Amino acid sequence: MLKKFIDTVSGRISRPLKYYEDICVRCGACIDACHFYAASKDPAHIPAYRMMLVKKAHQSGEAGKGALLDWYRDFEGADSAMAAQLRTAMWECTGCRRCAVFCPFDLDTGLLVSSGRYAMLQEELGPEIIAEIGGAEVSKGEIIDFIKEFYVEQTKELETRLREEFDPGLEIPVEKEGARVLYVPLVGEHAIIPAAKIFHAAGESWTLSLFTATNHSYFVGDMVKAQQAANWIVQEARRLGATSIVYPECGHASRTLLNYFDAWFGAEVEGMEKINIVNLTHQYLKEGKIRVKPELFNVPMTYHDSCSLGRSSGIYEEPRELIQIVATDYREMTPNRELQWCCGGGGGLIAAAEELYDARMQGGIPKVEQIRKTEAQWVVTACENCKAQLEDLNEHYDLNIEIKGVIDLVADALML
Amino acid sequence: MGTIEYILTYITPYIAVVVFFGGLAYQAYQWRQAKPIAAHLSLFPRPESRLGRLGDTLVEMFTLRGLFRVNTMLWIGGFLMHVGLLLLILGHIRVVTDFYFLWDWLNWGESELHTFSLIAGLGAGFLFMFPLFYLLLRRWGGSVKFLSTPEDFFVLYLLIAIAITGNHMRLVLEPDQHAMREFMQGLFRFNWQPVPESAGISFIWHFALAQVLMIYFPFGKLLHTIGAVFSKMVARS
Structure with a gap:
């Protein structure tokens, strides 16, 4: 039972998770942090309990060394009850890290869940749809030439509409070489419209990315695919000579941009500005570029x-x-x-x-x-x-x- | 002196010291072996400069102000216990040597010193022991019960037992300090001296349980003593 989960998760205990596994004193400060636990009172929603479950699974390779050790570790075997609890603990978490703020040692349950989810999917325990969308984001780069024409056409329509509604001079450039800003939108025009207006008002030299910022592989802790999906955007920025990658109003994607891109791409993104659209808009306003x-x-x-x-x-x-x-x-x-x-x-x-x-x-x-x-x-x-x-x-x-x-x-x- | 007492007094202390330091080195090696994460796992707000972040970590560690903000009751219990522990560790330096320069500077004689060590020892001992009872009680009910493993109870019972035997010596038996110091120095110098009679039965329990603590220390949650620094630095990377 749970063999694939145990094998995978054991290989994914990184240094910060090792600290978590070893030093959590189960003081209970995190109990009041979790919104799921506040509403459900299900122990599997307590952040430290989530770690206890993973720790038990991780150590279960050493089970059967004796009743005393099992008792001491509160271990009852990797059975179906444990699988059910793990399912709750790993998927009913938003990785919001409120518990890390509550924790006196700043232990990061978000990181735990990220690693745990990947292992859960190896066991086919959890919503595979998230990983499937993540996979589509990776393969999108390979078929981009086929969808490009359609995308440009749609953008032109949007541009025409906004010229009537907003300002006749407004442009939505796609794949424009030499633009300073590469703006990466989301699926749907709602993330393009306000940004296009603001860029236009600020007189910014910008271009719209063919890709979207969302990164579903990141949600399931598949960092290899998450990096592959983000790589299309980095390569696009380099190809067009953009010096600034701007991400839309999207939390997790902005987090990858601001906290993971340097680690993932190193020299390739060195000197490139990486900024969320909200902060950029704030800059425009401070600099008087928009009113x-x-x-x-x-x-x-x-x-x-x-x-x-x-x-x-x-x-x-x-x-x-x-x-x-x-x-x-x-x-x-x-x-x-x-x-x-x-x-x-x-x-x-x-x-x-x-x-x-x-x-x-x-x-x-x-x-x-x-x-x-x-x-x-x-x-x-x-x-x-x-x-x-x-x-x-x-x-x-x-x-x-x-x-x-x-x-x-x-x-x-x-x-x- | 019986055989068991003899072993616990003159032989196992050396094993405890070896296991303690060896275990810590082993754990440090384990942590070193684990793969670090290159991405920034910071929690905001955090100070911008490197030095600021180190300072923030240390202030956090010595005051637990983050815990104070979200759970004041637990902060009172946890923080007081740790302050008591710190004072007790400082006090136990006197079992091996003494702060001669300090007493000279204060111009204290035997009787002033005796009064001081009684008050300080009593204060620190109780500051350590009473919060432990609170920490134990809260594990019996409420949500913390779900989080409590046999290990958590083991550590609390162990610490409480050490505190009780220690306080018993400090308050009731008052062993001869000079003889005690000679015994402890003897252990360090491999020149074994007798345990002062005045230490009574509490001594062997206190001494043996402290050895259990040292042997257990590197292999359980008490590692947070060391790991917390690293973990807090990750959150400010």
């Missing part, structure tokens, strides 16, 4: 810190400053910033739409309560995953809110 109508939106609104952008990338103040310029009634959720509750849909859970729907709705309860307390009508955030989850929570719990992106607000308030 916005101040206090345009007279609606009570709040900001939700995406875990990947906040805790894992340190983007806390820029989105808040942008919102506070264009809004009259900004309200802060409590707690916020590094203690912000996760929306409950991150870490790829949103991609496994049906399979993890119940868990997501349950895990979103602390967030729902936080939002209700602010009595805000708009919830602004800068992460695609959070937006999709907040939409679902809105519907499921009748929150009567609207979910907006930070750059959506800025784009709507632009003065040309």
Whole structure:
């Protein structure tokens, strides 16, 4: 039982995980950190318990050395009960790292789950759809020439529309050589429209990537494929001579850009600017490259810190400053910033739409309560995953809110 | 002195020391062997400069201010216990040698020193022992119960037993300090001296359990003493 999981996970205990395995004192500080545990009270949702499960599996190769050792390690064998618990522990986690902030040793359950998920998939325990999307992102690069024509055509249509609606001079360049900025969008035009407006207003030399920023292999801890998917974007930037890679309002992708690209690509991305669109927009505004109508939106609104952008990338103040310029009634959720509750849909859970729907709705309860307390009508955030989850929570719990992106607000308030 | 007592007094201490240092070296080697992760696993906010991050780690380690913010009760229990432990370790230096320069400087004689060590020893001993009871109690109920393994109880019972026997010597028996120092120095110099009679039955228990602690130390969760520094640096990489 669980042999593939045990073999795989044993080979994936990296140095930080080894520290976790050896030094966690099970003090219980992380119990209050997890939004899943807050809602479910299922022990398998306690961050340190997730490590206990993996540790037991990891050490089970040494089981049968004697009843005393097994008792001491609280080990009852890698049976189906353990498999069920592992399934909960590894998949009903958003890798939000709130527990790492609570932990006196900063032990990282997000990293544990990342490694654990990959091992779970070897055992076919878990939603394979996430890994399949990840695989498609890798193979997209090989067929890009076939879909390019269609993509350019669609972009032209969007450009024509925006010229009528926004400004006749607006351009959406694709594959433009010599552009300073390579903007990597998401699937769908909603991530292109506000960015195109802002780039146009700032007079930026930019081009649209043929790829999307999302990286589903990263969600399942398949770092080889995650790197392969990201490599298409790096090579595109190099081919076009772009000196800045700009990522859209997408948490996990921005985290790979800001925290993994240097390790993955080394010299190939050296000297290249790597920045999230929210921070870039903030720069434009500070430098006077764009101007916005101040206090345009007279609606009570709040900001939700995406875990990947906040805790894992340190983007806390820029989105808040942008919102506070264009809004009259900004309200802060409590707690916020590094203690912000996760929306409950991150870490790829949103991609496994049906399979993890119940868990997501349950895990979103602390967030729902936080939002209700602010009595805000708009919830602004800068992460695609959070937006999709907040939409679902809105519907499921009748929150009567609207979910907006930070750059959506800025784009709507632009003065040309 | 019986055979068992003789072994526990003059032979096993050397084994405990070897296992303690050997075990730590083994664990350091294990950690060294594990593959590091090249990506940044930082938790924000964090100081920008390298020195700032090291400073932040040390301040965090010695104050546990992060825990104070999210779980004040646990901070009170955990932090006081560790402060007590630190004071006890400092105090135990006097079992081998003494801070002669300090007492000279303070101009303290035998009686002042006796009063001081009684108060300090009592304070540190209780500061260590009472939080341990709290840490044990909270493992019996509530959510922490799910997280508690036999190891967690073993360590707590062990530490409590060491604390009780130690406090018993400090408060009730008050062994002859000079004779005790000669015994301990004798162990270091392989020039074995008798244990002072005044240390009573508590001594052999205290001494033997401390050896159990040393032997267990490198192979269990007490490794957090050392690992926490590395782990906290990863989160500020």
